[in-house]
Amino acid sequence: MTVSKKIVLIGHFGVGKTSLIRRFVENTFSEDYKVTIGVHISKKTITIPEGEQISLIIWDLEGQDDIKKTRPSYLLGTNGFIYVFDLSRPVTFQDLNSELSFLKENYPKIPVKVVGNKMDLVNKIYLKEHQTIFEPHVDYFVSAKTGSKVEKLFSKLAEDLI
Amino acid sequence: MLKPYLEKYHTNNFQYILVDDSGCVLEVDNPIFPIKVNDKIQDTHPFFEILNNLILIKNECFEFTCINLEFNGKPYVVDLTFRPQNNQENLLIIENLTKHYNNYQLTAQTRNESIINSQILVLKNEYLQEKETFKNNFIANFSHQLRNPITASIIFSDLLNNSDLSTEQKNYINIIQSANKDLKNRIEDILDISKIESGKLILVDKVFNLKELLNEVAIMYEYMANKKGIDFNFKIAENIPEFVEGDQYRLKQILNNLLNNAINNTTKGSITLDISLNYKRAKKVNLHFEITDTGCGINKEHLETIFNRFTNLESDVKIDRGFGLGLSIVKYLITEMDGNIKVESEIDKGSKFICNLSFKTSNYNQSQKEELLNKQLLKLEGRYNVLLVEDSELIQLTILKTLASTGLFYVNIINKGEELIPNIIDKKVDIILLSNTIEGFSAIDLAASVRNLSKEYKKTPIIVLSTQAYKEDIKRFKQNGINNVIIKPFDKKNLLEGIQKYLKKSTD
Numbered sequence A: 001m002t003v004s005k006k007i008v009l010i011g012h013f014g015v016g017k018t019s020l021i022r023r024f025v026e027n028t029f030s031e032d033y034k035v036t037i038g039v040h041i042s043k044k045t046i047t048i049p050e051g052e053q054i055s056l057i058i059w060d061l062e063g064q065d066d067i068k069k070t071r072p073s074y075l076l077g078t079n080g081f082i083y084v085f086d087l088s089r090p091v092t093f094q095d096l097n098s099e100l101s102f103l104k105e106n107y108p109k110i111p112v113k114v115v116g117n118k119m120d121l122v123n124k125i126y127l128k129e130h131q132t133i134f135e136p137h138v139d140y141f142v143s144a145k146t147g148s149k150v151e152k153l154f155s156k157l158a159e160d161l162i
Numbered sequence B: 001m002l003k004p005y006l007e008k009y010h011t012n013n014f015q016y017i018l019v020d021d022s023g024c025v026l027e028v029d030n031p032i033f034p035i036k037v038n039d040k041i042q043d044t045h046p047f048f049e050i051l052n053n054l055i056l057i058k059n060e061c062f063e064f065t066c067i068n069l070e071f072n073g074k075p076y077v078v079d080l081t082f083r084p085q086n087n088q089e090n091l092l093i094i095e096n097l098t099k100h101y102n103n104y105q106l107t108a109q110t111r112n113e114s115i116i117n118s119q120i121l122v123l124k125n126e127y128l129q130e131k132e133t134f135k136n137n138f139i140a141n142f143s144h145q146l147r148n149p150i151t152a153s154i155i156f157s158d159l160l161n162n163s164d165l166s167t168e169q170k171n172y173i174n175i176i177q178s179a180n181k182d183l184k185n186r187i188e189d190i191l192d193i194s195k196i197e198s199g200k201l202i203l204v205d206k207v208f209n210l211k212e213l214l215n216e217v218a219i220m221y222e223y224m225a226n227k228k229g230i231d232f233n234f235k236i237a238e239n240i241p242e243f244v245e246g247d248q249y250r251l252k253q254i255l256n257n258l259l260n261n262a263i264n265n266t267t268k269g270s271i272t273l274d275i276s277l278n279y280k281r282a283k284k285v286n287l288h289f290e291i292t293d294t295g296c297g298i299n300k301e302h303l304e305t306i307f308n309r310f311t312n313l314e315s316d317v318k319i320d321r322g323f324g325l326g327l328s329i330v331k332y333l334i335t336e337m338d339g340n341i342k343v344e345s346e347i348d349k350g351s352k353f354i355c356n357l358s359f360k361t362s363n364y365n366q367s368q369k370e371e372l373l374n375k376q377l378l379k380l381e382g383r384y385n386v387l388l389v390e391d392s393e394l395i396q397l398t399i400l401k402t403l404a405s406t407g408l409f410y411v412n413i414i415n416k417g418e419e420l421i422p423n424i425i426d427k428k429v430d431i432i433l434l435s436n437t438i439e440g441f442s443a444i445d446l447a448a449s450v451r452n453l454s455k456e457y458k459k460t461p462i463i464v465l466s467t468q469a470y471k472e473d474i475k476r477f478k479q480n481g482i483n484n485v486i487i488k489p490f491d492k493k494n495l496l497e498g499i500q501k502y503l504k505k506s507t508d
């Protein structure tokens, strides 16, 4: 029997949560921005290196500029978080510290992957400039547009959940 | 009474579903969503997998709002309540709110898009501003570095010119001198542009002798025109005031620019500088300047953009060699002085630049005027001890030669900041010339170390030789115990003028 795990994507609006899921689930990308309201749920079954099948139930949440505003019911039974911010817009990562400590305090046992999305829009110098914020927190720099590191992000998280 | 209406218009948006503890559907009431008896609820949509976790927490109520579901390709947005019960009858209530939430989605869409766009705009502006600052700093630093070599080149070609040379050599020197001057002017122009763009170009208000300035300009250009075989006409109306208040350096810059262009573009005929009075009111005079040439003229399409070099500077448009950056600076200066400028021109007939400029009137009277002249006429006597602190050998030599040529100075040269104090104490120093580029020392710190000595050193004039030409730099120097600033590149005249005043002060 395949196990299923609930993964929740959170972060500011417009950072590319929906796009990352679409890249992962359907392998597509669109430049258009359609705002997510409430939550969208999709599912993808993957096989992790140990040969085990795992169903990822992916919750795509409406973007919030403050994580505390998230509806608690959406977070019931979560197995893993992906916190997404937009590398090209500093507002989306300036409060990274407090956003992540909220998760740590309220969901201490649940793994969190922190990703900077839209990697295709920035360069190395820019990453260096913001190193003090990124280095302690960020697990992956990804791009939903190019697909870079997206697959890896989800499969690593899945492995962590087993 | 209501009953028939209710029957006719009431729409029931609710669907009630009973499932057992495994999620198997036991009963359904209103078929809004295609969920049927015996379906396993978790298989109808991945959302319902959450029920696996909740179904065993009995007698609780879980509410979910704004859930996007999809059945048979059709999207719904719903609110949902789940009540697990002990008797294997777990109640699920789904309310279809698709219409309501679609409206909400539109609002959120507009809000988010406009917020993101404004953030992106701010980022773009920040980026552009950074680029602009970088450019202006770059230009300022670059021209700063060119000042020492140009100063040396100017002064040494002057010195060479005064030595015993053959006619051919004299000709070469003249070419070098004119190239030096050109180079110096271009650097000044570039620096002006960067000052203008960063808002650092500020005009000064000072009383000056207008008639004298105009005469000087006229004499110089008459000489240059005659050398080219062109006539020079100078017309100045009788009623032009002698003294006015304004920025004489910038006025000169405007006239120099326009007259230089006239000379460059004219090969035969004449150039006319005509100055008249538009009006004189309470505290203001408005003057009319016309610079007319019989040169090659400017074509029509060019006429419209001739003052707009700033915009072109950004793009790839080549800067017109005949006019350089000068006219855009002229235009800027005139606008800053509340004036205006226009040009009329005809190909092969010539051009006429017309500008109107306002100055404040000055109540300088005749006796003050004489006093000023007398002061200027005071000549230096005796020998003065100059202490020069400069680590550029070029500048050292330059100053040494210049001062030596007057026979009025003894020059002691040091090139390290730490040698300054030992060379002052118990030595006779009439004036200190201090470079602002001494390694490891700022001119301000060095000046302070002199001022902090005993009382007798408080008055020793300190003059900074500066590669920094911005107004605020000069102000900073003067606020920190420095008497005067001579800006590099300087020539003999600048140097002597810069020190002369302070020598007088120290002897009387």
Ligand SMILES: Nc1nc2c(ncn2[C@@H]2O[C@H](COP(=O)(O)OP(=O)(O)OP(=O)(O)O)[C@@H](O)[C@H]2O)c(=O)[nH]1
Pocket (backbone or CB within 6 Å): A011, A012, A013, A014, A015, A016, A017, A018, A019, A020, A030, A031, A032, A033, A034, A035, A036, A037, A061, A062, A063, A064, A117, A118, A119, A120, A121, A142, A143, A144, A145, A146, B112
């Ligand atoms: N260049 C680039 N654009 C991206 C990338 N990912 C997403 N976008 C764009 O960013 C915009 C927002 O993407 P979404 O995926 O809708 O963002 P979201 O986080 O789901 O936004 P909300 O639903 O409002 O919270 C869209 O226009 C995407 O095309 C990326 O990796 N690179």
Ligand SMILES: [Mg+2]
Pocket (backbone or CB within 6 Å): A017, A018, A019, A034, A035, A036, A060, A061, A062, A063
């Ligand atoms: Mg979204």
